[in-house]
Amino acid sequence: MKRFIVTGGYGFIGSNLVRLLLKKKYKVLNIDNFSYSAQKYNLRGISNKNYIFKKVDINNRNKLRKILKNFKPHGIFNLAADTHVDRSIDDSSNFIKNNILGVFNLLEALKSVKNKIKLIHVSTDEVYGDIKGSKRSNEKHTYDPSSPYSASKASSDHLVLSYVKTYKLNAVITNCSNNYGPRQFPEKIIPKMIFNVIKNKPLPIYSKGKNSREWIYVDDHCEALISLFFKGKKGEKYNIGSGFNCSNLYLVKSILKKFKKSKIKIGSKVKIKFVKDRPGHDLRYALDSKKLIRTINWKPKIAFEKGIEKTVEWYIKNPEFFRRISKKLFNKRLGVL
Numbered sequence: 001m002k003r004f005i006v007t008g009g010y011g012f013i014g015s016n017l018v019r020l021l022l023k024k025k026y027k028v029l030n031i032d033n034f035s036y037s038a039q040k041y042n043l044r045g046i047s048n049k050n051y052i053f054k055k056v057d058i059n060n061r062n063k064l065r066k067i068l069k070n071f072k073p074h075g076i077f078n079l080a081a082d083t084h085v086d087r088s089i090d091d092s093s094n095f096i097k098n099n100i101l102g103v104f105n106l107l108e109a110l111k112s113v114k115n116k117i118k119l120i121h122v123s124t125d126e127v128y129g130d131i132k133g134s135k136r137s138n139e140k141h142t143y144d145p146s147s148p149y150s151a152s153k154a155s156s157d158h159l160v161l162s163y164v165k166t167y168k169l170n171a172v173i174t175n176c177s178n179n180y181g182p183r184q185f186p187e188k189i190i191p192k193m194i195f196n197v198i199k200n201k202p203l204p205i206y207s208k209g210k211n212s213r214e215w216i217y218v219d220d221h222c223e224a225l226i227s228l229f230f231k232g233k234k235g236e237k238y239n240i241g242s243g244f245n246c247s248n249l250y251l252v253k254s255i256l257k258k259f260k261k262s263k264i265k266i267g268s269k270v271k272i273k274f275v276k277d278r279p280g281h282d283l284r285y286a287l288d289s290k291k292l293i294r295t296i297n298w299k300p301k302i303a304f305e306k307g308i309e310k311t312v313e314w315y316i317k318n319p320e321f322f323r324r325i326s327k328k329l330f331n332k333r334l335g336v337l
């Protein structure tokens with residue numbers, strides 16, 4: 001039976017990945033330092049002899065080394081990171097610490113144990129920066145990050161590739177587009193809008209809502225990650241995107257439509273409110289994912305319309321998810337200078 005470590009397994013994508021790996025009958029060790037975006041609720045109901053959790057920071061190289069020696073994983077999915085662009089604008093120190101130094105320490109731990117462990121380093125489409133017109137960035141596109149968040153992820157990608165070249169580490173880098181689905185921390189646009197509709201609050205959108213993002217349902221991303229553990233080539237980068245782009249305005253209107261369909265009463269204060277843009281806000285990200293499709297014969301299973309419906313339904317059916325998160329953590333608008 002294959003054994004995997006998932007770092008950041010209490011976060012949004014990490015918890016969905018842990019669930020999928022367990023469903024596929026793999027053994028999973030979740031390493032998370034339990035920062036603000038980690039949610040116990042995300043792995044609620046998991047009682048599985050194949051699942052272990054260790055509260056560890058990926059900066060703790062000695063602990064990581066011990067874990068690698070004892071658990072002997074076949075693969076590591078590295079998702080541990082600080083992830084909210086707006087927070088990185090307010091203060092980037094945690095991004096440098098967790099996304100750059102954390103990856104450095106993880107790589108050093110991997111270097112020190114001689115086991116043949118494959119690292120799947122999970123990165124983002126934001127490293128490519130603003131993609132103009134109707135172009136899509138492939139894996140050879142220049143890195144041109146605009147925020148401290150995307151710069152920290154870009155740095156970690158470079159570090160990983162350098163360890164492959166210099167120390168022959170077995171690693172693959174994935175650059176995925178915006179994920180959506182259950183268990184996402186409600187500072188991010190989709191759960192935030194859903195929360196505001198439920199709470200009868202206005203729906204703040206940056207500028208005029210024209211910023212375009214490529215949206216992928218989280219399970220489709222997780223399936224691709226697992227396939228890349230088996231089929232991804234050492235030292236290669238793979239974009240993971242659905243090919244579906246839409247503007248933030250379209251996205252928020254789609255959420256509202258799903259609420260209307262669900263017959264939930266929409267309060268009078270639920271109105272789109274355009275707010276001052278955040279600094280360095282890229283207009284558009286769009287990936288060319290042909291290499292992934294060629295390599296793992298993958299295509300997303302959940303189309304946007306279906307995915308957004310499933311997502312809205314999940315948050316409506318899981319009010320406890322929002323209740324457990326302190327107001328302080330997600331009500332304030334961040335990213336304003």
Ligand SMILES: NC(=O)c1ccc[n+]([C@@H]2O[C@H](COP(=O)([O-])OP(=O)(O)OC[C@H]3O[C@@H](n4cnc5c(N)ncnc54)[C@H](O)[C@@H]3O)[C@@H](O)[C@H]2O)c1
Pocket residue numbers: 007008009010011012013014031032033034035036037038039056057058059078079080081082083098102122123124125153175176177178179180184185
């Ligand atoms: N959410 C997206 O749309 C998206 C898109 C592309 C790539 N990614 C990448 O996927 C990964 C996961 O993103 P997410 O949206 O699930 O984030 P998230 O914020 O929901 O979860 C991050 C998790 O990492 C943990 N963590 C942070 N620093 C840590 C450290 N030093 N040691 C151990 N654990 C630590 C947190 O406690 C949290 O549980 C990130 O690397 C992110 O850059 C996310």
